[in-house]
Amino acid sequence: MQIKPVLAALRYHKAGSLLIAMQIALTLAIVCNALFIIHARMAHLSEPSGVDEDRVLVVENQWAGKPDTDTIASRMAADLVALKTMPGVVNAYATNAYPLRGGGMSYGIGLVPDKLKYIAQTAIYFADDNTLPTLGLKLVAGRNFRPDEIGLMDAHGNLQPAVVIITAELAKALFADGDAIGKMVYVSAKPSIVIGVVELMHIPWTQSPMMKWEWNSTLVPFRQLVGYTDYMVRTQPGQVDAVAAHVRGTLFAENRMRVIAADDGIQTYAQVRDRAYANDRGMATLMGVISLALLTVTAAGIVGLASFWVGQRRKQIGVRRALGATQHDILSYFLTENLLIAVGGVVVGGVLAIGLNLWLMKQFEMDRLGAGYVLAGIVALLLLGQCAVFAPALRASRVPPVEATRSV
Amino acid sequence: MLAYYLRLGFRSLRRNPVLTVLMVLAIGVGVASSMTTYAVFRAVSANPIPERSSQLFVPAIDVWGPKARANGRQLPDMLTYTDAMALMRAHKAQHQAAIYPVSYTVIPQDVSREPFAVKGDATYGEFFPMFDAPFAYGNGWDASQDDAHAAVVVISSHLNQQLFAGANSVGRTIRLDDHDYRIVGVLADWNPQPRFYDVNVYSNTFSGAPDFFLPFTRAIDLQSETNGNDSCYGSEGRKPGWQGWVQSDCIWISFWVQLPDAAAVQAYTTFLQGYAAEQKRAGRFDWLPEVKLFGFRPWMDFEQVVPPETRISLLLSLGFLFVCLVNTVGLLLAKFLRRAGEIGVRRALGASRREIILQFLAEATMVGITGGVAGLLFTGAGVLGVGMVFEPDVAKLAHIDASLVALTMAVALVATVGAAFYPTWRAARVQPAWQLKSN
DSSP states (O other), X not given: OOHHHHHHHHGGGHHHHHHHHHHHHHHHHHHHHHHHHHHHHHHHHTOOOSSOGGGEEEEEEEETTOOOHHHHHHHHHHHHHHHHTSTTEEEEEEESOOTTOSOOEEEEEBSSSOGGGOOEEEEEEEOOTTHHHHHTOOEEEEOOOOGGGOEEEETTOOOOOSEEEEEHHHHHHHSTTOOOTTOEEESSSSEEEEEEEESOOXXXXXXXXXXXXXXXXXXXXXXXXXXXXXXXXXXXXXOXXXXXXXXXXXXXXXXXXXXXXXXXXXXXXXXXXXHHTHHHHHHHXXXXXXXXXXXXXXXXXXXHHHHHHHXXXXXXXXXXXXXXXXXXXXXXXXXXXXXXXXHHHHHHHHHHHHHHHHHHHHHHOOOOOOHHHHHHHHXXXXXXXXXXXXXXXXXXXXXXXXXXXXXX | OHHHHHHHHHHHHHHSHHHHHHHHHHHHHHHHHHHHHHHHHHHHTOOSOTTTGGGEEEEEEOTTHHHHHHTTOOOOOSBOHHHHHHHHHHOOSSEEEEEEEEEEEEOOSSTTSOOEEEEEEEEOTTHHHHTTOOEEEEOOXXXXXXXXXXXXXXXXXXXXXXXXXXXXXTTOEEEXXXXXXXXXXXXXXXXXXXXXXXXXXXXXXXXXXXXXXXXXXXXXXXXXXXXXXXXXXXXXXXOSHHHHHHTSSOBOBEEEEEOOSHHHHHHHHHHHHHHHHHHHHTTSOSSOOOEEEEEHHHHHHHTTOSOHHHHHHHHHHHHHHHHHHHXXXXXXXXXXXXXXXXXXXXXXXXXXXXXXXXXXXXXXXHHHHHHHHHHHHHHHHHHHGGGGTSOHHHHTTOOOOHHHHHHHHHHHHHHHHHXXXXXXXXXXXXXXXXXXXXX
């Protein structure tokens, strides 16, 4: 197929060609960035929490009537016994927060007592000797807490744990070789000895500003005696729903002086994850819908204009056919024409996509768009253009040569 | 003649139904996606207190010092207990109120009912006049009750409904946690969205209305923990215990002042600067703390109240609408120029260019109106489905009202007619002689 005559013909419908090229360019710019957002959000969505999610249930409990710390301690102990003896329950512990919870406590952690010289941010999880087995956290070095190490802490007590368990990621941030066992770290003015390292434990938050330290978690051996207590419950395989149905009754039978919210007081980890990433999923959905709609509209636009051109040029097509052009020649003429317009569009669109991304980066703290997205977008739009133009082009190729002799 | 053109336009829509449906759907979908995301954006960026917001200000004091800023911390957006109390005592504004969120439990006398949790704010009596909070029964409390650390409470209409079936409950008593409070006022439905007055201490900016308000001084007496954010910064950490906490440089209190005019704003700024200098002189800081007085809008921006997701969605939707319009220009061009023969005949029979322009703009208007109707239907579906995209608290704020309907129609119409200008101009330039000759 010769390109020169196609180019020459393009000059006679500049406006339509420009419009299609422009539409392709804008579509490319928006779809690339939308796909990029979708991919980033979906990657976020499927991140592990470190928790054995199929087996774990969360109960968010608020103590009614403002009991003092001694009462909270004894009620908490009684609750844990009741929970652990429930049918279908393997283990349980009490804490302030859990991965993907959406709220919790964070501290700076470093190697010197001066708190301003911290090295990394870390989530603080109150834990006991049952935390690792309950959540299914994998210990990669050192040991778990012993029962005799577990202390009690009230609302404004100073957090000065003698021993801590940290995540591998945090160990790497603190010590170049990642070997933290037996070493001293500081979350307070007093040193804490690292006794264990777990493979993975996500922080409670999922918002982007915290994602720089999303794997930095520290377990401290305390039960926190404040108005709110979260219970983490490990169930037998497949028993999560059965335990979820009965846990409320069990706890209220133990003691009525508590509030467990009817809507989200008891959650499976699937629900925790759904809630934590609702925003990400929503954005991915919206971007997906917009991208699909855009591609459809652009394809429809190409079909519409190409049909018009075919209708407009029936006579010329007839002449060409009469002069010996095959059906295939006509078909490839229209495909080539569309390809030329689309190439013009994607070149501009590629630049626009990068420009839009730079602007979004500045406005919304987004990452840089990978070249792969632009390339994939370019290929997709070129293919889309060819597919869209195919039906009108086929119709053009079926114009009979006799058309040349009509109505001249 | 115009009515005739409109009728013609409508008839022409039916002439190539596929092209028409394509155009109308493209406009409808483009307008609807923009309007749906706009409905959400409008809801989250709305000014919840339009009559008063120009007089409302938030003071900020840089208690953590320039070093913290160099470490990437922003200006503290809450006050320490020490500073909040100093500003309350100084009483330099027309109204001022320190605020922090608390949560208590209510134990129903009927033992068959489970205890339930209520969320509220500890604040000062000036809160109510400052924010123009409307009362159904009774009033807020006054300064003497603040000073007396009185056990009084203002409850929301929702809690009043829950506990007293909506009756006038002023003078009655409710028990929150382990203390009794006398109800002095019941608010009418009042739930400004976003909940501007404690966006910094409360992570859930778009949640339901607080159930109650009680005197700040009383809540402190009872050592009620904050139910919101608490940020600490410093080289040694705070001293243990409640006293250690309230005396620390931890920030956890929202503070608002009402300043009626520019002079008052100037005076308050000067006062804050003086306060900061005095604190430095007293040896509390070895730097002169920066002070800042945020206006309402700058404060909402500083706190990033509008979720970035809603902004990105709106922008990309507008981009989508633009592509739909480019598409419409192309399709209208095809549709109009296909009728070059008809235009030629009309022109030859004496129609002026103006008439042609009118005819085709009228036709575009019909497309716009149809697109707008399609857009309205899609927007309706979009607003219903918005819960799948945005978090429930934000999604439920988006709603369709008369202004959104009008805007949808207007955008569809203006956009389509705007898109029709170029194709119409081309149609008007059709040379009659050419068309007549070739037919």
